[in-house]
Amino acid sequence: MLNEHDYHFMREALALAADGLYTSMPNPRVGCVVVKDSVIVGRGAHLRAGEPHAEVHALREAGALARDADVYVTLEPCSHHGRTPPCADALMAAGVKRVFAAMQDPNPRVAGSGLARLQSQGISVSSGLLEAEAKALNPGFISRMSRGRPYVRSKIAGSLDGRTALANGVSQWITGEEARADVQHWRARSCAVLTGMGTVLLDDPQMNVRDAGLLGLKSGIQPLRVVVDSRLRLSPQARILHGGHVLVAHASQDEARLAALQSAGADCVHLPAEDGRVDMHKLLQVLASREINEVLVEAGQELNGALLQAGLIDEFIFYYAPLLLGSDARGMFDLPAMTAMSQRIDLQLLSVDRVGVDLRVRASTGA
Numbered sequence: 001m002l003n004e005h006d007y008h009f010m011r012e013a014l015a016l017a018a019d020g021l022y023t024s025m026p027n028p029r030v031g032c033v034v035v036k037d038s039v040i041v042g043r044g045a046h047l048r049a050g051e052p053h054a055e056v057h058a059l060r061e062a063g064a065l066a067r068d069a070d071v072y073v074t075l076e077p078c079s080h081h082g083r084t085p086p087c088a089d090a091l092m093a094a095g096v097k098r099v100f101a102a103m104q105d106p107n108p109r110v111a112g113s114g115l116a117r118l119q120s121q122g123i124s125v126s127s128g129l130l131e132a133e134a135k136a137l138n139p140g141f142i143s144r145m146s147r148g149r150p151y152v153r154s155k156i157a158g159s160l161d162g163r164t165a166l167a168n169g170v171s172q173w174i175t176g177e178e179a180r181a182d183v184q185h186w187r188a189r190s191c192a193v194l195t196g197m198g199t200v201l202l203d204d205p206q207m208n209v210r211d212a213g214l215l216g217l218k219s220g221i222q223p224l225r226v227v228v229d230s231r232l233r234l235s236p237q238a239r240i241l242h243g244g245h246v247l248v249a250h251a252s253q254d255e256a257r258l259a260a261l262q263s264a265g266a267d268c269v270h271l272p273a274e275d276g277r278v279d280m281h282k283l284l285q286v287l288a289s290r291e292i293n294e295v296l297v298e299a300g301q302e303l304n305g306a307l308l309q310a311g312l313i314d315e316f317i318f319y320y321a322p323l324l325l326g327s328d329a330r331g332m333f334d335l336p337a338m339t340a341m342s343q344r345i346d347l348q349l350l351s352v353d354r355v356g357v358d359l360r361v362r363a364s365t366g367a
Contacts, residue, residue, distance in 0.1 A: 002129060009035050009072040010102055010130045016045040016054065017074045017137050022188045023047050023221075026291030028141040030054040032073040034062040034096070041065040053078065055087040059094045067095035074134045076105040076127065079114040088117045098124040102134035106145035139314070140191065140293025149284040150191065152312055154297040154304055155183060156332050157319040163329035164301065169202045171330075178356025179319045183298075184209055186317060190296040192224040192247075192287060195240075196303035197233050206239045207298060224292065228303060230277045232257040236264035249278045249286075280310050305334035308345065311367050316347065318361040 016031030024030070024046050032054035034042030042065070044057025052060075055077055059066050077087035077099065091099060099118055104127055105111060115125045135142060143151040157175045158164045165171035173180070187193055193207045207225045225246045227234055232252040240246060244265045251272035252258070258268055269286055273279035287295065297307065307313050338344065347363040354360075 002126075005038060006072070006100060006129060009033055009040065009070075010074070010100060011133075012040065012043075013054075013072045013074050014102070014130060014133050014137065016043055017134075019045045020047045021137075024049065025140075025191050025293050028075055028138045030073065030075045032058040032071065034058045034066050034069050034071050036062070036065045036069040041069065053087050056090055059090055062094075068097045069094075070098045070100065071096050072100045072129075074102045074137065076101045076103065076110060076112070077114040077118065078105065078107075078110050079117050086114075086117075088114045091118060092121050092123065096123060099126070100129050101125070101127045102129055103127065103131045106142045108145065138293075140295075143314070144288045144291070144293055149281075149288050149312075150292045150295045151314050152194075152284070152295045152297060152307070153186065153190070153315045153317055154299070154307065154313050155186060155317045155319070156304065157321070158332055159323050159325045159329070160320055161324045161326070161329075162332055163325035164332055165202075165330040166325065167328045167330065169330070172203070174323070174325075175319045175321045175358045176356040179321075179358040179360065182319075182355050182360065184211065186296050187223060190223050190294045191292040192226050192295045194226045194228065194295050194297045194299065194303075196228045196299045197230075198300040198302055199298065200227060200229075200234060200238060200240060202300075204239050205298075206242060208243065223296070224287075224290070226283075226287070226295075228278050228280075228283070228299075232261065234261060234266070236260045241266055249283045251276055251278050277306075280307060280312055284312060301331050301334045304332060308333055308365075309335065311365075313365050314367050315350070315365065316361075316363045318359075318363070319355065320359040320361065322357060 013031040013033050017029045020029040027049045030046040032044045033040050042058035042062030044054040046054045055073055077091055079086050079088045119125045140151040188209045208222050222245055225240055227248050229248050230251045232250050232254050241264050246266050248261055248266045248268045249271050261268055271279045271282045347365060350362040350364055352361050
């Protein structure tokens with residue numbers, strides 16, 4: 001029977017898991033506490049792939065006090081050899097008495113076997129304590145393991161009348177400094193930032209994380225930048241290619257342009273759809289194969305419209321500035337005309353917050 005202490009200790013583990021928000025990828029964000037006689041004697045978080053998992057850190061801190069202790073961990077302990085040994089084995093060797101997992105591991109290589117392994121050795125196990133909070137920390141890892149594609153967020157900055165740029169394409173700046181700084185956090189927690197050629201041609205952006213040190217990131221760590229460029233129009237001198245770590249998804253057979261981009265350091269992948277554009281479903285599958293968990297889309301109305309119609313956007317982050325741009329300005333989505341309200345696209349509001357002078361609205365598509 002769960003009690004208030006169980007909830008308290010799992011919340012402590014969740015807070016530790018959040019320490020890996022910007023650094024644990026492609027692995028999940030996991031926290032763990034070891035509790036003896038209602039006192040936390042060991043704490044751990046998984047911060048970087050290849051380093052010890054949260055349970056190992058917590059057990060090391062607990063030392064001999066781990067024997068007959070309770071363990072609260074935000075994700076089912078692994079039962080397989082990956083970059084590190086199985087955490088289930090470490091817990092058994094430490095002689096813990098009970099293990100509370102917030103959620104089962106969606107990785108098919110684990111998927112309940114970690115808890116079953118512990119239980120087979122006489123350790124009491126429980127799963128589901130603050131499960132929703134644990135899942136909220138790892139939407140990308142869960143999506144990649146269960147759906148074979150990353151979790152996709154689209155960030156859109158617009159006016160109160162839903163316009164993202166003037167008719168001539170000018171959009172800098174609609175939102176204020178605080179909102180633009182807030183975007184850096186969403187970039188930093190994403191494994192990849194995705195944009196289209198319209199945005200690149202108009203703004204020549206870098207799409208990188210600025211002030212990485214302020215976010216606790218090592219210098220040089222950046223998300224993969226992905227450009228959807230069906231006709232290979234990207235210039236080898238484009239700023240987005242500076243610093244490398246760029247994937248260009250295309251549908252072109254132009255070998256000369258392809259060679260020029262590859263010489264500039266771009267990794268190019270040929271993913272043609274029947275309409276001559278990039279197959280977005282296949283692109284997300286490619287990203288999943290490269291262990292990309294979360295994707296942040298920063299693009300214009302054409303790419304956002306294509307992704308939305310394909311059912312590939314999981315969440316929107318709208319930044320609304322207190323201004324109006326009028327009906328001739330550019331909208332958020334390039335979508336076919338709707339003739340009935342039944343064709344509308346319903347969203348579920350997740351949160352509404354003030355960010356400086358602007359509003360940030362997060363909404364789920366239910367995809």
